[in-house]
Amino acid sequence: MxxxxxxxxxxxxxxxxxxxxxxxxxxxxxxxxxxxxxxxxxxxxxxxxxxxxxxxxxxxxxxxxxxxxxxxxxxxxxxxxxxxxxxxxxTIQPAAERPQLEFQYQNKELVMRLPNTMDVLEAIELESPEEQSNSLLQRCILRSSLPFERVEDYPESLKSDILHQMESLDPQANIxxxxxxxxxxxxxxxxxxxxxxxxxxxxxxxxxxxxDVFLLARSFGWPEAEILAMSRTRRNWYIQMLQS
Structure with a gap:
């Protein structure tokens, strides 16, 4: 960092x-x-x-x-x-490491990723919470052999399981x-x-x-770059001397 x-x-x-x-x-x-x-x-x-x-x-x-x-x-x-x-x-994960979620439903496989910022931006444009949730999940599908074309058709038990696992893998997303x-x-x-x-x-x-920049520049004529390059401790000392 x-x-x-x-x-x-x-x-x-x-x-x-x-x-x-x-x-x-x-x-x-x-x-x-x-x-x-x-x-x-x-x-x-x-x-x-x-x-x-x-x-x-x-x-x-x-x-x-x-x-x-x-x-x-x-x-x-x-x-x-x-x-x-x-x-x-x-903990912070390397950007290249993106965990996948795997689900089995009626002997069919569903693989998803975790929601990201772009998914949220797309979802919040929709009106109802249900539409937002479905859009979010739809965008996170990586591959699926389930007998459903849309997330809207998923059984509620499956959608609930997906959301639960997403929260477990990405707990920082909802504090x-x-x-x-x-x-x-x-x-x-x-x-x-x-x-x-x-x-x-x-x-x-x-x-x-x-x-701080305004006060020190007006008092001493120093340019902004020099003032900001100072440590905050030194800057505060100059300001305290001006105010004493």
Whole structure:
């Protein structure tokens, strides 16, 4: 994994202003993990993609995750801290290694792969959850000798088995946090979206970096490249001296 400098971070953030959340997340992965291009990153399983984003998050901001939400029962604001390691459910796999799922149904064979980003983008264009699920599974079929042309015709027991095995092989793809309200004791599961979380933090850091550059450039006349090339420790010392 490649170190992400402040200059590179600002450039990725700026480019990401005109990109979708998924596109800029894939480009962040490509920049940070040498050897990947955008097509290879898009072909990573959802869990492997999000495992890489968690690794990037830890490298940029450390182990602690600050969380906040409102209780759906009473509206109380809840804040808590948890470690990144508590959400790491799978190891990062080489991009070339794509596990296959094999199923037997009535002595016929079905071979599938795990869903990736492109599958999700295609599925979310559809209206109903059932259509989305069927589209996702259809795209993941590698070969089949089953007596069904479409996933819609699969028995529910088979579709359930497929989804269960996909979740087992790619657990990072669906992360839920158990939350309990201290005010009313209501408990629920909250989906953790690493893409939204990480890019919110990157946006906040980018604004702080721009403020630092503005202050030091105005005070000392230093160019942006020199300011960003400094360590954050040295930069903070200069800023503290200006503010003292």
């Amino acid at each position: 490649q170190h992400l400098s402040d200059r590179s971070l600002l450039l990725l953030w700026e480019q990401g202003l005109s990109q979708s959340l998924i596109e800029k997340s894939l480009r962040l992965i490509v920049h940070t993990f040498p050897g990947l291009d955008i097509q290879t990153a898009a072909a990573l399983s959802i869990g492997d993609r999000d495992a890489r984003l968690l690794r990037i998050r830890k490298a940029l901001f450390g182990e602690a995750l600050q969380n906040a939400t409102h209780c759906p029962a009473c509206g109380e604001k809840i804040e808590w801290e948890m470690p990144v390691s508590g959400l790491e459910l799978q 839920e946090i158990q939350v309990q309200c201290p005010a009313c004791q209501h408990a629920w599961n909250m989906l953790f979206d690493i893409m939204n979380y990480l890019w919110t933090e990157i946006g906040q850091l980018a604004h702080r970096l721009l403020q």
